[in-house]
Structures are given as C-alpha cells and as structure tokens.
Amino acid sequence: MNGLSAEFQHAVNPQDTTLKFRKGEIIFSQGDPGDCWFEVVSGTVRTCHFHVDGHRQLTGFFYKGDVFGVEYGARDAAAEAVTNTTLTRRPALNDGPNSSWQNRALERALDSANQCIFLLGRRNANERVAAFLLIAAKRLSALDSIPLPMTRSDIADHLGLTIHTVSRTISGFVRQGFIELEGPQLCRIVDLEGLRAIAGEEIGVAIDNMGAMRSRRGYAGQGAGV
Secondary structure: OOOOOOOEEEOOOOOOEEEEEOOOOEEEOOOOEOOEEEEEEEOOEEEEEEOOOOOEEEEEEEOOOOEEOOOOOEOOOEEEEOOOEEEEEEEOOOOOOOHHHHHHHHHHHHHHHHHHHHHHOOOOHHHHHHHHHHHHHHHOOOOOOEEOOOOHHHHHHHHOOOHHHHHHHHHHHHHOOOEEEOOOOEEEEOOHHHHHHHHOOHHHHHHHHHHHHHHHHHHOOOOOOO
C-alpha cells in the first residue's frame, strides 16, 4: 500500500488496524488490489480516477463516519488524504460473522455514491455548487463554519466545473447573501432556504433521506438541520 505512515495500531477488532496519514499522503493507488476497505475516524479523504489522457476525475469526498474502498478486484480510483487523517482499515468484505455490520458499511458506501450521482445531475454551476455546500453541511453536521479543507480545484474536479467557475459561483453566493466566507476553508450558510431553492427542489428530499439513513446507523442527534 503506497504512502502509508509508519504510525499505526490495532483497533478493537483484531482484524482492524488504525492508520494515520499526513495531508496529501496516498492511501491507496488506482489499480491496487481491493483487499480491504476504510472508515474515516477523523479528517477528510478524496478519491480520484485518472484517465489515460491524464485527466483527473474526483469521485468523492469522505468525512468522519464515512466508508470508502468497498470494492472487489482492482481499485478503480486512488485515495488521498485531504487533511491529516485517521482511518480504520478493515479486511475485505465476506460472509463471516460480521456480515450484518458489513452490510451497513455497504449501505454507507452506496449513500456516498448516490450523493455523487445527485451532484452531477444538477444542470448548471449554481445548482451544483449550492447542492455541494448543502450536502457538506449535512454530512459534517454543521451550518456555522462548515469546514471546506479541499481546494477549489478539488471542488471543480468533483463537480465537473472549472476552478474559475467554482470561485465565481461562490463569490456570487456571498454577494447575494446566501453564504459568508470565514477564510478560504470555512463557509457559513446565511440563507438556507435561498440556497436550497438554487439547488433545486429535489435537494431537500435527498438531504432528508441522507439524514434518515444516518440516523438508522447511529447518527441520530447529529443532523445539521439542513
């Protein structure tokens, strides 16, 4: 596994391992064998698919409580630490005694994939950026000072937009009073209903469904109220 920090310890489950990665460190590379999967304990992770022409497609961001790398065969994407990150590494899924718990992990992985599909289904830049901010607020359980540790380039690659378009759209939201920026990596939603209106009427249903799924997994009481 590429870029692993030397610092690790066994988790509660003897088959699990707690790993720490520094900002920018590679967790696994595209094409590596999918012999394990990960849960985020702290920090933020991004997954990226690199096309043969060198183009990078950022396929997802993962925050505390999210899982990623749940796949069979060769990895379809690479995973990198956006911030200093702590992960739990778990063995590949199987039909053993932990299958019920693993089914919940698969459900969480599917939730993340559905969010990505929903974002890319937005028709224009305003809708995509608004939906991205609302989903980040919900997943991070925050409206005040939503941390956005990823770069504008990361957001652009994730949403299928240019850096200029992402920066211009965020600046426009600030001028219109929908959000406030508290530094380059902190955002506060000021006009929640206005932002939801921009994202489209489906955003409320999608986010409410996300909150319901998380409550069933033990996230009750942590919703951001988005």
